[in-house]
Amino acid sequence: MRYPIPELKDLPADVRERIEAVQQKSGFVPNVFLAFAGRPAEFRAFFAYHDALMEKEGGLTKAEREMIVVATSAANDCQYCVVAHGAILRIRARNPRVADQVAVNYRKAEISPRQRAMLDFAMKVALDSARIGDEDFPPLRSHGFSDDDIWDIAAIAALFALSNRMANFTSMKPNDEFYLMGRVPK
Amino acid sequence: MRYPIPELKDLPADVRERIEAVQQKSGFVPNVFLAFAGRPAEFRAFFAYHDALMEKEGGLTKAEREMIVVATSAANDCQYCVVAHGAILRIRARNPRVADQVAVNYRKAEISPRQRAMLDFAMKVALDSARIGDEDFPPLRSHGFSDDDIWDIAAIAALFALSNRMANFTSMKPNDEFYLMGRVPK
Amino acid sequence: MRYPIPELKDLPADVRERIEAVQQKSGFVPNVFLAFAGRPAEFRAFFAYHDALMEKEGGLTKAEREMIVVATSAANDCQYCVVAHGAILRIRARNPRVADQVAVNYRKAEISPRQRAMLDFAMKVALDSARIGDEDFPPLRSHGFSDDDIWDIAAIAALFALSNRMANFTSMKPNDEFYLMGRVPK
């Protein structure tokens, strides 16, 4: 990390509590929480945005949301996001292979045609959003995605456009715990 | 806009109040507020993030913050962001030419060498963040940017990576008011 | 400008007269005339080429010809051409917004489907001419463009491929007058 990590005791109460909650739940504190902790206002906004998109119910499963993160983060060469969200994807999809497949080439991953269409669109948002046109919507709708779901796909790709750049800028390292999570059947 | 704009009266109170406040201050409601209004949680997170970076005091002037927005939004071909933030840049820089110059080619804009270095780095965050290395920091420091300022540069470029993608995805149109703002001396 | 501007009195008569004529008509001398004046043979050839394509009658309106200039010059990041021809486009289209829209992303500009097809082709000429194939012509013809009109589209894009490179090379600055032209209703 290129920026110093503040001490927990020096943080605003709400930031500290969020970090302690994730520590309790996961057994460790993912570095993204520490990286943003020195900037409480951005910390709050980022995780509010994240939760609004990643924890919500809706037409996309949680595994599908993580797939979008892994595919677009790989396109942005974001080591932290691919390794950390790859772990979450393995767990949510209950599939120890899919994250590595999506990270290298989602076109050859063991995913459904619906998920392939979802990732094709997410990649267009991530890499070439100026060319998005009305013609991109019908194929998504034909796979059963509602307009709300399509917003979710785009918004997740857009949020991680931000997140990938901050992780690359701060040189955020994936915690060691992520590498093995979801790989070994319990 | 590809998504319906909700009626003001149907919005949560805090979202409605924010929109009414900007209407009062500017005389019109910039379309970005309406575009996000249908998604209150994302609305709150986005503008919280925005205010944390764009309204703050610090080593960067407000005009410089807007320069970063205009330069990186032009690189992402985001019509709404270039036109709207171009207007704000003209006003904050009290310069009717600089926004158009930065939008087309910031390397030839009438800006200081310090601002040129700032924009060079912001563009690397926007377009090639995986290659950011320790060697990018000393040139910025030599122009007097603190580590906090450098974070601001990167974070603004990262936030508009998100914002540009959402504007392109929703096909957000710039309000007519923006085109002329800051061009005619009062 | 990276090259010295010759004094009017030192120029060949025809070059001087052309400059005086434009000065009289516009109230100022656009910098492109001064930039080329030190090279009379190139000056004559460039403006002869320009007039043959931009001043002619034919299937394209003068506003449409300027649209091609603005869109392709923006793709080449040419500050002089985008600002100067943006002004002319606003005047010829009697529309104060369209130039800024086309400069950032012509796909989202308030133009007709015919103009969209025209700009799609002009951009292919500007950016990827080796892939032009016979299949590019029928869509243009279906919008009513004659073979002569299609040549005009291509030739304007090609001429400004030259012009953009010379403006970038000489670091030509847009005259201050251009920024506001065509923005305020008379």
Next chain:
Amino acid sequence: MRYPIPELKDLPADVRERIEAVQQKSGFVPNVFLAFAGRPAEFRAFFAYHDALMEKEGGLTKAEREMIVVATSAANDCQYCVVAHGAILRIRARNPRVADQVAVNYRKAEISPRQRAMLDFAMKVALDSARIGDEDFPPLRSHGFSDDDIWDIAAIAALFALSNRMANFTSMKPNDEFYLMGRVPK
């Protein structure tokens, strides 16, 4: 796989023996052997080339050779090569994290400056070989690479330029065994 896998009994003896040997040693047959088995002459040439570069002694460790494979294969989005050689890299480097790091962004991997220089050059061979110049050699020599080692770096990147394209063309899938290899301490 887009091409049928021949039955072992139908293969030439030397091809069958090579496959049986790897089966005995690894406990499974990596799919690359089956993919090439239908083309015995190419099978022999490919594995002869592979062994000449990957099994040889020399200035590069076996882990370093695998690093080159993983980094360049990731640049070519080759799922089979990243997953399979990622496994071998973890084993040879005795490091359960380095393969995932190198696959996403080798610039942020826990590798030595010498290995960073090695991968910078390998990536130039993989992605931009026409620009290789005499100036690329002294930095490599300053890290202790002999001219023979530099040839090895380039030749491994070149061999996997071939291999990645064949794996992408045939849609080779990584064997399930590779995903977990080298991740759990024995």
Next chain:
Amino acid sequence: MRYPIPELKDLPADVRERIEAVQQKSGFVPNVFLAFAGRPAEFRAFFAYHDALMEKEGGLTKAEREMIVVATSAANDCQYCVVAHGAILRIRARNPRVADQVAVNYRKAEISPRQRAMLDFAMKVALDSARIGDEDFPPLRSHGFSDDDIWDIAAIAALFALSNRMANFTSMKPNDEFYLMGRVPK
């Protein structure tokens, strides 16, 4: 050719005379003359521009001028220009190999360091003119190029940016005569 070739007798006298002169001198009419003949105003402007840059005396030899054409036309995948000007380059350089070398990769052609610097700059004009900066000039001056010579380099690259696009657009074919010209010692 995608456009009809007019009959010589239907052309304006000056255009016809230019074509007859080149026919007399070369023994055939290069197709570029026929391609432009249907547009006399553009024909005159194009060849006036061409002659101003390619036939002039100055710091660049005629062979060097042709080298710029071949290198930049190859970068634009322009078949007519590479084959036709490759022939002229072979003749003017009295070297039967240099045109093919420059067309594929000028960095490995048997040219002088001065010519290498000239082509590096010409390629920047052709492919990335928005990034030309003051720092590009001193290296050229250190090879003895005057400011006038540097303009010539840029202007030739810019003119063939136009020419390559017109040749690709019209699908201009190289005359058979060009392929062998300058290859066999007389």
Next chain:
Amino acid sequence: MRYPIPELKDLPADVRERIEAVQQKSGFVPNVFLAFAGRPAEFRAFFAYHDALMEKEGGLTKAEREMIVVATSAANDCQYCVVAHGAILRIRARNPRVADQVAVNYRKAEISPRQRAMLDFAMKVALDSARIGDEDFPPLRSHGFSDDDIWDIAAIAALFALSNRMANFTSMKPNDEFYLMGRVPK
């Protein structure tokens, strides 16, 4: 060449014999043989691979195999491969123009629609293999290519991905003999 050429007498017998055979047949030793000679194991593997693909009978003519080499080697800016295999293509196609045409822009070469489809696919293997999908196969089959022929197309493009990189890395020069071969009718 960046690496020393070993003396023939110091080479293993089989390598020396291969070189002597080609010298006898062609009247000179193409530099690729000398470049690889210092690495006998790679020499044997490379030429075994080469012969398996380039000398075989099958649905592709030998001229078509060379076309693939020339088109993909030009895309990789490989001077040796374009010049040397351009010569072989001229001879095998009995056409003195086609190699130069394919090297600059195969889309405008005097080749059949079947050969155009073959080169479109070869270029995808060379430049964008990660996007090869099942949808790429039917168009090739509709031109009469068998699955075996399609493998040949891909494998030749893949082998020269290797070869181009080694030639660029070693700075292999085309022998003078190649430039004129196949150009003058006997």
